[in-house]
Amino acid sequence: MQSKASYLIGKTVELILTLLVVSLLVFAAFSVIPGDTARVMLGPDATESQVELLRAELGLDKPLAARYLSWLLGLLTFNPGKSYAYNVSVSGLIAQRLPVTIGMSIIAMIMVILISYPLAVLSSRKPGRLGDQICSVIGHVLFAIPPYVASLLLILLTSSVFSLLTVGNYVSPSEDFFEYIGCLLLPSFAVALPKIAMSFKFLRSSIIEQKSADYVRTAKSHGMSDLKILIRHVLPNSNVSSITIISIILSDILGGSLIVEQVFNLPGLGRLLLSAISRRDFPLLSGIVFYLALVTVLLYFISDIAASFADPRIRLK
């Protein structure tokens, strides 16, 4: 017996369990990484007693379980401790870098939707015709290009060949919002390209599938125009199945932007993550990884709920 409340509760329990497993994995991964944090921080010249002292100060000498619990508690209270390398609070560091990564992801997502939707609609008008085939081939090519290669190509094209944009520039949104958007356009596009191909392919086939549905035939027999049928029947139905794909794409974009930031020299989470890795900065590293995982899991959670609400068959069961 399942009601809406128990569905929500079940999903929430699932969410919490997933996050616990993620936290365990993250902690375990960083506990088995070779190399002593204290040794790395102090450099090769430090004496053994100095290293011991620092280890005690950082709490690295406590048993594993205790360390995990205090770390988890810190994460949940949004106070994952101080970064070893920067000596400032981890949440502050993340908050400072967040606008870049979030901004890029949002712009990329908007690009994906704005480009793939019209293309899919056009392409599905006459499946198998030349225009559709060209779109499909381009889609396959774009799909195969990893974002960092795409970003290099884009940099080459825009800055060297056409000299349109200055690459490697970053303005924070508090200084000049439009400049900030401008700086993020190109990297966002690099992230969005393969996702545009992905969502185009999915939307196209889902629209084609819905177009052959019986209710479309009914609507036709009612004398409705093709455009009205598309807008009122085909697209809403294909959207129900697209919600899940969109959430997968969104979390992919988040991951993709971490890499592209590096290429475009943007001060985002990706670069922070890399420097945290190279400096064995465990609190920072685990904080970033955990919060990224949190965002991803939350996205899936929201898309699950949204999908169930978009479909009256589930909503009104």
Next chain:
Amino acid sequence: MTRHIHIVKVHHLTLSFPTRKDPDPRPVLDDVDFGIRDGEILGLIGNSGSGKTMTSLAIAGLLPEAANITSGSIKFAGKDLLEMSPKERRAMLGKDIGMIFQEPSTALDPLMTCGKQLDEVIRAHQDASVTPEDRRKMVTDMLRIVGFTNPDEIYGRYPHQLSGGQRQRVLIAGAALLKPRLLICDEPTSSLDTVTTVSILALLRDLCHRFHMTILFISHDLSAVRGFCDRVMVMKDGKIVDMDTTADILNHPRNSYTAELLTNARLDTRNLGLEPATVDYSKSPVLTAKNITAGYAKPLFGRSKNKTETNNVLHDVSLEVFPNEILGLIGGSGSGKTTLIRSLLDLLPHSGTVNLRSSSVGAIFQDPVSCLNPAHTIKWHMLEALNASGKKRGKVSRSERKALSLKRIITVLEECGLGEEYLTRRPKELSGGQRQRVAIAMCLIQEPALIIADEPFSSLDASSSAELLKLMTDINRERNTAFLLITHNIHIVRQIAPRVIVMSDGRICEEGTTSDVLNNPRSEACSALLEAERRVHGTIS
């Protein structure tokens, strides 16, 4: 307007689907020439693939894009439809020509309330001056006409909240909303049970009189047009082979093909050679089910209404199937037939015990299209079924085993009337009847003692049904396989099942020898089924 003026005149229409490979294929409609008289109900009968649906789509202007009309003309109330622009033709749809289709379960948009979907019909044709209140009144009025006592409630319902019969009523309301002069009904009742069929046909007849509508009624079942159509037209391979008043066609078929259709529809035991095996009821049964109770998850908002009521679909059902027996299981929709077999096959959690004497049970289902994997050949399907049966074959080499299983597959397929050439075909290259044969062959190769068949005939035309029925009785006789046959076609049960079970509201309400139960029904449910059967099919035999 007098009755004998043709509202639709189809003049020597020829239609084909040319492709690049085959620019001049065999026509799908070959010189079709007929008229529909104003105010009449014209039946269009024929097996699947005979061109009935294409004829109706040509009149409605909804032909697939690949279709090419090579010659002929279609006139609607004097206007040549083929000369019109697509826009003009669209303007006629819903307004002058209404259509209802076969499958009411998928013919409505699941995301939109029924009222909104009906509202769209008016909006597509009326100018902006009609106020939303007027439109709503039009829709609710029409919903009342098609038989809903609570039109305002239905207006706000989503399609999944309605039953199949109710959905078909909503669709009829949509088609009749603007009072079109012609209503095309493409097998509107073939997926409905007999009781619902009777009420839908009565509704169509009522609408026909009330709005002075003309109806083109398409069906593959000759007996379904009895008492409903004024005239009947028989199609075969894209040609019209026979046309006459209904009484003449049904009572004195002049054309040999019409006669054949009639035989198939009647399932004449003598002509078809249907001889089920004799059953020895003293043997221990192959299937014993005791006290089966099962149900589905409770609806979300329904629980506030019936808090005390349990949500079980099946209540304490017990049954036995004996070796060699064909046991009929009948009942209206929602009586729990499908839930019962899902419980028997252990596809649904249930309480109670199911005992099978032999480990292997085969099952064939209603829709042969979705039961086969479209990506694979028939050979693959058969091999999978064979491997799933897990029969040990001793120590033989791989190639030998392969040859052996291939031989077995070919034997079984041939037994089911499919030659060796079908091995490499894929499901979409087969007709509905052939697919159902493959489904049976997949059961047979596992040598089951019992095959459970859930409405195997409902998606087949009369000829395929008759052939399938013959195959089933042959298997029953020669292999001593028992069948549990679930169907809403009482006529079939009467012909081949020695024993029958009648279900109603999740309980077995009657059980006994077929002649006993069907001639002297004791329960209300069984009488209702028989009455509906009599009204649809007449007293055949």
